[in-house]
Amino acid sequence: MPLPSTSTQVTFPAGAVEGRSTVLAAEPLGDGRYAVVTAETPFHPLDHSWPDQPADTGSLGGVAVRDCVTGAVGPGPGPEGGALLLGADIPVRRGEEGWAWLVVHVTDEPVAVGAEVELRVDADRRAALSAAHTGCHLLALALNEALAPRWRKDPGRADALGHPDFDSLAMDTSRMDTDASTDTYRIGKSLRKKGFTSDDLAADLPALTEAVNARLASWVAADAPVRVEAPGPELTARRRWACDLPEGGASIFCGGTHLHHLGELAALSTELRLSEDGTELIAVTTPKRR
Numbered sequence: 001m002p003l004p005s006t007s008t009q010v011t012f013p014a015g016a017v018e019g020r021s022t023v024l025a026a027e028p029l030g031d032g033r034y035a036v037v038t039a040e041t042p043f044h045p046l047d048h049s050w051p052d053q054p055a056d057t058g059s060l061g062g063v064a065v066r067d068c069v070t071g072a073v074g075p076g077p078g079p080e081g082g083a084l085l086l087g088a089d090i091p092v093r094r095g096e097e098g099w100a101w102l103v104v105h106v107t108d109e110p111v112a113v114g115a116e117v118e119l120r121v122d123a124d125r126r127a128a129l130s131a132a133h134t135g136c137h138l139l140a141l142a143l144n145e146a147l148a149p150r151w152r153k154d155p156g157r158a159d160a161l162g163h164p165d166f167d168s169l170a171m172d173t174s175r176m177d178t179d180a181s182t183d184t185y186r187i188g189k190s191l192r193k194k195g196f197t198s199d200d201l202a203a204d205l206p207a208l209t210e211a212v213n214a215r216l217a218s219w220v221a222a223d224a225p226v227r228v229e230a231p232g233p234e235l236t237a238r239r240r241w242a243c244d245l246p247e248g249g250a251s252i253f254c255g256g257t258h259l260h261h262l263g264e265l266a267a268l269s270t271e272l273r274l275s276e277d278g279t280e281l282i283a284v285t286t287p288k289r290r
Contacts, residue, residue: 003073003084007101008235009040012056012257013228015130016042017121023061026111027084035071035084036060036105040233042121043068044129044257045103048087049094052174053133053256056126061117063109070094070235071104095236103235128178130257131287134226135216135268136174136181137241137252139285140167142215142270146208153195160250169194172280176256185281201281202274209272216268216285222246223263228254266290 004024011019021038029035038060045068046055055068072090074082075098085091086104094101111117144163151164159165170185187198222245229240229251241254243262259265270285 003100004037004039004102005073005100006234008037008103009233010044010103010235011040011042011233012044012121013230013237013239015257015260017058017123017126018042019119020116021119023111023113023115023117025084026113028110029106032108033066034107034110035086036063036065036107036111037071037102038105038117038119041103041105041119043103043105043119044121044126045070045235046087047094047255048072048090050174050255052136053129053176056121056129058119058121060105060107060119061111061115063107063111065105065107067106069104069106071102072096073100073102074098095238101235125178126257127259127289129176130259131265131289132176132178132181132285133254133256134241134243134259134262135265135285135287136176136183137243137250137254137258138216138219138262138268139181139183139212139270139283140252141245141250142212142219143167143208143283145215146211147196150197150201151195152197155194155196160252161245161247164195166196170196170281180284180286183283183285185283187279187281198278202278205272205274209270212272213269216270219245220262220265220268223261225261226259228258264290 019042021040025037027035043056048070144159147166148163157165172184172186174183226243240251242251267288
């Protein structure tokens with residue numbers, strides 16, 4: 001059977017955790033596992049270029065989905081196109097023209113191509129990851145606000161609330177798990193050239209942490225609505241996280257999953273720390289769900 005030539009349609013941006021679809025491809029991976037592709041899916045895969053949110057798990061046609069990754073099929077010499085490439089083996093950025101971008105469900109058992117199957121995501125795991133991802137974006141905005149006085153000049157990039165975008169300019173890595181999100185920021189020459197001062201940052205860390213956590217608490221108390229804005233249903237659509245905060249509407253480009261409103265949290269707090277050499281600021285943000 002030829003591999004799909006169009007990108008997978010996804011329903012996870014709206015929060016879906018169940019669905020039905022047709023199996024378009026099922027290939028052995030050579031290690032006792034199978035790569036299963038459906039026309040539409042509620043499963044969120046690990047992104048191959050920015051792997052911040054872990055993959056959904058669950059079941060497909062009664063078969064356990066152990067992992068879920070981004071796959072791609074490039075243009076090939078024959079009518080069936082190129083081979084199915086997974087994750088780090090994909091040589092181009094997501095959305096590259098001429099490529100089909102696929103959600104690949106990894107199972108321990110084969111599934112019949114052409115079968116219509118029920119897809120079910122582990123809803124509790126999804127909710128935990130969504131809480132962590134929403135918390136990550138709120139942390140970014142609160143941290144930008146708290147660090148705004150440390151900019152000696154306009155760095156040329158502001159966040160949705162009008163503060164210098166430290167989160168975007170200094171971001172090194174961002175990772176979520178079911179308990180928290182961990183963001184690591186690089187504080188080096190490049191950031192200082194843009195106007196950021198790290199003088200006495202270690203001494204100011206307790207006050208900064210208090211300010212950030214106060215802002216996070218006020219946003220949770222406001223129970224602001226949250227949504228993912230998507231221009232289309234395909235996996236490659238450039239989606240935005242959006243939240244109607246009391247200070248104004250905020251949005252951040254994001255391919256992950258999120259809460260529907262901040263009242264789903266009982267609390268949200270972050271711990272800020274510096275690396276021993278002072279070149280990295282680490283924020284561990286922990287949501288507490290109701």
